[in-house]
Amino acid sequence: NAGVTQTPKFRILKIGQSMTLQCTQDMNHNYMYWYRQDPGMGLKLIYYSVGAGITDKGEVPNGYNVSRSTTEDFPLRLELAAPSQTSVYFCASSYSGIPNTGELFFGEGSRLTVL
């Protein structure tokens, strides 16, 4: 199993551009999450999904959109990129909802810089 795979690993965007961070998992997990990690800060939840066709906002959803058309994929869309969205983005998945199974499996992260 590859686990959780994110692409791209690095990206530089200009202000106002848009892009999609891709996330796919091959563990047949129902639950998927997008977190952002700012320097010296913890992980803030952007959006999450409890299954295909279902998404919900986390703590910091503004400026982002998600979709969940399949169990495997959970892309994160940035519209009109702003410098405040410069961060490291982590996608994660779990077999069942927190706290039932207890473990989030993270991707390797995507470092995004908006200039």
Add this chain to the structure above:
Amino acid sequence: GENVEQHPSTLSVQEGDSAVIKCTYSDSASNYFPWYKQELGKRPQLIIDIRSNVGEKKDQRIAVTLNKTAKHFSLHITETQPEDSAVYFCAASKRGAQKLVFGQGTRLTINP
């Protein structure tokens, strides 16, 4: 909603000494408390977790304690080694919440 505070933000200890990281949470309904370790440039990984029906859990050199009354929990690392150097995150969740709320992280440095 839930708020998790973590202290200290940085911690430096001599190799072989113990390290303790503390977290407090705000929602008394929270019942699950994991700890994640993130090595430099790597993804966070679960190292230990505890549920509210127990007060302490150990796994070799690491242990977590939970005080539900005071709403705080701690990570204890004994006999620290260089490979323990990392950022550690605590988190909290409650049944039905479907998500974790993370603390701000603690950068632990083990000095040889």
